[in-house]
Amino acid sequence: GLAGRVRLGASTGAIAHLLPQSVAQLREQYPDIDVQIAVLTSQETLARLAQGTLDVGLVALPQSPVAGLAIRSWRRDPVMAFLPADWRCPARITPAWLAKQPLILNDATTRLSRLISEWFALGGYRPVPRIELNFNDAIKSLVAAGYGAALLPHEAGAPQSNARIVMRPLRPALSRELGIAHRAGPIERATQHVLDALWELKAR
Structure with a gap:
């Protein structure tokens, strides 16, 4: 062993x-x-x-x-909204607000995608993302470039995002x-x- x-x-x-x-x-x-x-x-x-x-x-x-x-x-880790730092955004992100923004989401084959779809559905929304990816670092790079917003788990101990990204909690709260x-x-x-x-x- x-x-x-x-x-x-x-x-x-x-x-x-x-x-x-x-x-x-x-x-x-x-x-x-x-x-x-x-x-x-x-x-x-x-x-x-x-x-x-x-x-x-x-x-x-x-x-x-x-x-x-x-x-x-x-x-269990909280799912957070990852947003371009130059966006004007509320302190807590709701399905209604986020559904109006360009989105970068995981593809539909993942459990996280289904979890996020259920979160949007609580508010009666079914937004279509600009792009679907399964690599979190690539997603964060696109967020930093201002391409869109993302919903991703934030693991305890994970480093904070770079200065071009802000994280906001969700309302209602969501966890993975x-x-x-x-x-x-x-x-x-x-x-x-x-x-x-x-x-x-x-x-x-």
């Missing part, structure tokens, strides 16, 4: 702001465990876990039960829940060490 390869799937947001802390801890304690990270949507992650081509996945919740997989809640998924049954020791590091991150 002190050496081995662990294949992990996650979204770009989790990879950028959450996984580095766990990976750094693992390298200190178990330098011979090779964590191979794949950028995947939650559905892709669950499919690969079921196929046996992944060992651990970070997925958006809720998810329907998948035979042979264990899925447990890990953390993440879970840890792995195959049910006996767990290889190297995989268990990765899971332990992820659960320790939750406790911080």
Whole structure:
């Protein structure tokens, strides 16, 4: 269990702001465990876990039960409005206000897209985005350029956006829940060490 390869799937947001802390801890304690990270949507992650081509996945919740997989809640982060700094915007962003703005959103295959669609629907809106992307850093770059507004999770400990972006809370509030998924049954020791590091991150 002190050496081995662990294949992990996650979204770009989790990879950028959450996984580095766990990976750094693992390298200190178990330098011979090779964590191979794949950028995947939650559905892709669950499919690969079921196929046996992944060992651990970070997925958006809720998810329907998948035979042979264990899925447990890990953390909940607020979804914030990311806006160009030169826009005049209210202190809290509502569906009515945001639906009138040019939008940069995740594509419809993602759980986050469905969550945001439900948030807009509460106010009776179904806005059409200017562009759909699944890479958060690319989305933020477009926001900074003034191309549009975005709704993204803001993980605790993540760095603040650059000076050309402002973040505003939503009204009503919205959050994105993440879970840890792995195959049910006996767990290889190297995989268990990765899971332990992820659960320790939750406790911080």
